[in-house]
Amino acid sequence: MAKKLKSKLSHYDKAGRARMVDVSAKPATRRKATASAFVTLSKAVLKALPKNPKGNPLEVARVAGIQAAKRTSELIPLCHPLPLTFIDIITTVTNRGVAITAQAATTANTGVEMEALTAAAIAALTIYDMTKALDKSITIERIQLEEKSGGKSGDYVRT
Numbered sequence: 131m132a133k134k135l136k137s138k139l140s141h142y143d144k145a146g147r148a149r150m151v152d153v154s155a156k157p158a159t160r161r162k163a164t165a166s167a168f169v170t171l172s173k174a175v176l177k178a179l180p181k182n183p184k185g186n187p188l189e190v191a192r193v194a195g196i197q198a199a200k201r202t203s204e205l206i207p208l209c210h211p212l213p214l215t216f217i218d219i220i221t222t223v224t225n226r227g228v229a230i231t232a233q234a235a236t237t238a239n240t241g242v243e244m245e246a247l248t249a250a251a252i253a254a255l256t257i258y259d260m261t262k263a264l265d266k267s268i269t270i271e272r273i274q275l276e277e278k279s280g281g282k283s284g285d286y287v288r289t
Contacts, residue, residue, distance in 0.1 A: 190260055
């Protein structure tokens with residue numbers, strides 16, 4: 131059964147102005163989120179991954195994703211700055227490209243979905259940046275939330 135959508139978006143006030151949601155009354159709880167992205171690469175680029183003159187694109191992407199998660203509130207205007215307690219990026223080479231999984235966790239009064247999504251997106255963009263000299267037809271696909279736990283809205287798992 132599909133979950134009913136909220137009729138009101140919380141990032142707007144009654145006059146329709148964008149606003150940062152006040153989460154100060156919400157209890158701090160453990161919150162986790164996992165997001166993913168996929169970078170489609172040609173067979174030639176996949177073969178060249180370990181020999182990249184700029185360094186290992188997968189390791190650079192992992193570090194870039196971690197750094198990006200920590201700066202999410204600076205990149206997305208209405209996100210709250212969060213004290214991240216964990217962030218990691220896992221890259222898996224497939225026969226079509228690189229699958230990226232980003233995990234974030236915190237104990238706070240708002241969730242870490244945006245941090246996980248930002249980490250996945252920036253890791254994917256970093257792989258593009260580090261391999262674009264070899265092929266301009268690289269694509270980034272399916273940046274999406276896979277699961278989240280904690281908070282008032284409860285758990286979510288993509289099906």
